[in-house]
Amino acid sequence: MLKMHELSITKKLIEMIEKEAKQNKIKTITSVTVELGSLTSYKKEPLSFYFDALKKESALIKKTKLIVNEIKGRLKCESCGEESTIEEPYMIFCPECESYNVGIVKGKDFKILNISGK
Amino acid sequence: MCEECGCNGEKQKDKMIFLDKSVTELNDSIADKTRIFLKEKSILCINIMGAPGSGKTTVIEGIADLIPRKEIAVIQGDLESDVDKKRLEKMNIETFQINTHSGCHLNADMIESAISGMNLDGKKYLFIENVGNLVCPAGVKMGQHINIVISSTTEGSDKPKKYPLVFMDSRLIVISKYDLKDAVDFNEKGYVDDIVKINGRARIIKTSSKDSESFTEMAHFIEHERKHLLEREHEH
Ligand SMILES: Nc1nc2c(ncn2[C@@H]2O[C@H](COP(=O)(O)OP(=O)(O)OP(=O)(O)O)[C@@H](O)[C@H]2O)c(=O)[nH]1
Ligand SMILES: [Mg+2]
Ligand SMILES: [Zn+2]
Numbered sequence: 001m002l003k004m005h006e007l008s009i010t011k012k013l014i015e016m017i018e019k020e021a022k023q024n025k026i027k028t029i030t031s032v033t034v035e036l037g038s039l040t041s042y043k044k045e046p047l048s049f050y051f052d053a054l055k056k057e058s059a060l061i062k063k064t065k066l067i068v069n070e071i072k073g074r075l076k077c078e079s080c081g082e083e084s085t086i087e088e089p090y091m092i093f094c095p096e097c098e099s100y101n102v103g104i105v106k107g108k109d110f111k112i113l114n115i116s117g118k
Numbered sequence: 119m120c121e122e123c124g125c126n127g128e129k130q131k132d133k134m135i136f137l138d139k140s141v142t143e144l145n146d147s148i149a150d151k152t153r154i155f156l157k158e159k160s161i162l163c164i165n166i167m168g169a170p171g172s173g174k175t176t177v178i179e180g181i182a183d184l185i186p187r188k189e190i191a192v193i194q195g196d197l198e199s200d201v202d203k204k205r206l207e208k209m210n211i212e213t214f215q216i217n218t219h220s221g222c223h224l225n226a227d228m229i230e231s232a233i234s235g236m237n238l239d240g241k242k243y244l245f246i247e248n249v250g251n252l253v254c255p256a257g258v259k260m261g262q263h264i265n266i267v268i269s270s271t272t273e274g275s276d277k278p279k280k281y282p283l284v285f286m287d288s289r290l291i292v293i294s295k296y297d298l299k300d301a302v303d304f305n306e307k308g309y310v311d312d313i314v315k316i317n318g319r320a321r322i323i324k325t326s327s328k329d330s331e332s333f334t335e336m337a338h339f340i341e342h343e344r345k346h347l348l349e350r351e352h353e354h
């Protein structure tokens with residue numbers, strides 16, 4: 001059941017890619033680059049797994065390479081103003097001043113950065 | 119014609135389209151509409167997450183004993199069955215059941231269509247009991263104003279550390295089945311310390327189905343959150 005989690009989001013991703021390709025008159029997509037934040041519930045391996053399984057069904061993305069840029073979350077401390085990387089999702093506090101009064105500024109998104117093709 | 123790309127001899131170069139678009143964009147835009155719609159109706163929408171059997175329905179029942187029932191509506195998310203819906207309807211709480219079958223969490227479109235089939239006039243609180251799951255509902259926007267996690271003593275005190283994402287996004291963390299804490303050697307201090315590291319702003323409330331008084335603090339909490347929501351000028 002957990003692995004199934006990425007199936008529906010991968011389908012969404014493919015739908016979006018297909019729409020963009022159509023609008024830009026692209027017939028085959030060579031690569032898609034996505035950014036995957038460490039604070040989302042999605043993981044790289046199952047995403048790639050489903051992408052490769054689903055791409056066989058579509059001429060447009062049959063040969064597409066999915067490039068997943070994993071990025072770590074970042075937080076901004078509201079006590080001292082310092083920004084820092086969230087190394088582990090269970091340690092969300094400022095390493096400078098140890099304040100828990102922090103806001104997450106990065107890592108919660110799963111985005112398509114670009115597609116390339118002809 | 120060239121076999122590789124179908125061009126007429128001359129090799130075309132790839133063009134790159136820059137997008138920077140969220141994959142959850144469509145879901146999130148539906149969620150935004152729902153959230154604004156509910157606020158305009160003066161309804162606080164509360165997403166309740168937690169492992170299977172953690173006590174999500176019990177907590178809703180506990181609160182419903184303290185708040186006029188006609189002010190409450192519930193959307194029940196389960197893989198299968200309408201067991202929880204029947205439980206709540208016994209208490210005269212308006213309930214809408216969603217069965218996700220294999221779906222591991224609820225999405226914005228499911229909530230939008232549930233709401234279109236409900237009569238929310240006069241309601242002040244809409245609870246969404248998410249599919250029992252500590253992983254998948256994390257970070258998913260459906261139209262809720264706040265997230266709550268129900269985390270029972272019997273699941274063990276290491277849950278925040280193992281499943282930080284649901285705890286990270288929640289305004290309130292309920293330690294349920296507090297009556298069983300000694301029987302299961304629940305390490306409350308360790309648990310609270312971990313919560314603070316993940317979400318230092320979260321409120322922690324303890325509840326027990328053996329003590330109806332224990333839901334009072336929660337009822338106050340959601341009343342306060344609703345007041346807060348209605349006072350806010352702009353919903354974002
Ligand atoms: N002793 C004790 N038992 C509880 C408490 N809260 C819930 N339970 C029991 O735990 C079981 C599960 O409670 P539910 O409220 O159905 O849990 P749930 O999270 O809604 O379960 P699902 O919807 O199936 O994921 C039931 O047998 C409840 O009676 C509590 O505070 N103390
Ligand atoms: Mg339930
Ligand atoms: Zn899932």
Ligand SMILES: [Zn+2]
Nearest residue numbers: 077080094097
């Ligand atoms: Zn700091």
